[in-house]
Amino acid sequence: MADTVGKTITCKAAIAWAAGEPLSVEDVEVAPPKAHEVRIEIYHTGVCHTDAYTLSGKDPEGAFPVILGHEGAGIVESVGEGVTNVKPGDHVVALYTPECGECKFCKSGKTNLCGKIRATQGKGVMPDGTSRFTARGKPILHFMGTSTFSQYTVVADISVVAVTPRAPTDRSCLLGCGITTGYGAATVTAKVEEGSNVAVFGAGCVGLSVIQGAVKNKAGKIIVVDVNDNKEKWGKKFGATDFVNPTKLPQGVSIQEKLIEMTDGGCDYTFDCTGNVGVMRAALEACHKGWGQSIVIGVAAAGQEISTRPFQLVTGRVWKGCAFGGIKGRSQLPSLVEDYLNGQLKVDEFITHRQSLAGINTAFEQMKDGECIRCVVDTRA
Ligand SMILES: NC(=O)C1=CN([C@@H]2O[C@H](COP(=O)(O)OP(=O)(O)OC[C@H]3O[C@@H](n4cnc5c(N)ncnc54)[C@H](OP(=O)(O)O)[C@@H]3O)[C@@H](O)[C@H]2O)C=CC1
Ligand SMILES: N[C@@H](CCC(=O)N[C@@H](CSC=O)C(=O)NCC(=O)O)C(=O)O
């Protein structure tokens, strides 16, 4: 048993004191887990565009000061009373989409959105309404129920899943968001069928993962749409068949017209992986009349809204969306980790950059340059 059990741990964390400011890596006190809580020593965390979105101040739920990060993996340090799903020493991935198995959502069989702790999670506190983090004598908020930009974090027991220790944490952390989101969007939410034509708008970590899922389901054409020409090679590396840069189309030709022409009437499935509401409209309108489905994955800024002519829906196109790809973390993530170990799921290929916790602001800068798919932060370096 670790000699930290039951005690407050002082460690380093990257604190976002205010929107739009760089993170500050400094000491934070992490209180022991209460009943049905788990304290995790985070080894590695990815940096997702949603972290940058919330830090920018565009997230309507964003509140500060906060410890961001939601793509983390590590080892359970200690557990609170009543925790049965994980134990100290387990290798785990934090889950920003929890799975209680008991609530109306979990029992519906129709969604992965668990409702049990969503209200407190959205307010940046643990289910009992308080925080486990303190810095400079002030309580610091949790983020997405995970707060992985810290050497130690505390999460609800329903927000963590044990995975095989054979998977290195610098890889398994990426299954905590980006890869699972895109892969699940294609295979679980859309259930792309063999031979179907797919367009993926935005070839970042999420979009490339949609491609990976579409390839798994034996899609026909997989068309990448991205404003950055360098994303053509990335898309092809993951199995895309075509690439279109929407800024380079002949004058008067819209991206939806181009995709409809390329697919004999429109795509069977399109995916927005940009968070741009104009792109979301184009993605919907590029769908085939009668059955095409467009999946919204990207997260848009506060105040942004989507629109299209209702006729687009009247004529059979379907607009839907998903969080975490529709994947149920506790039920389904362990097998994705096994798929990675068996060579059936690409993960290593997404890692373009690495940083220490002290270099986390550089990770945020690198994310903007278009050449970064994922930066993995080693929280102990
Ligand atoms: N629903 C969910 O559960 C989740 C949602 N997300 C969200 O998904 C989105 C994608 O995340 P991620 O892959 O990490 O982001 P990235 O920024 O890495 O990828 C987005 C890609 O879209 C490109 N792009 C930007 N504008 C356009 C445009 N107008 N048309 C076509 N392509 C465009 C970008 O190009 P460039 O590089 O030149 O900017 C980039 O290549 C984000 O909004 C993120 O917040 C993430 C995880 C989970
Ligand atoms: N808080 C925002 C919405 C942010 C958002 O949509 N988050 C996604 C995950 S994005 C991961 O990188 C999500 O899980 N949404 C479902 C949920 O219940 O939060 C806002 O208020 O608009």
Ligand SMILES: [Zn+2]
């Ligand atoms: Zn994310």
Ligand SMILES: [Zn+2]
């Ligand atoms: Zn639930």
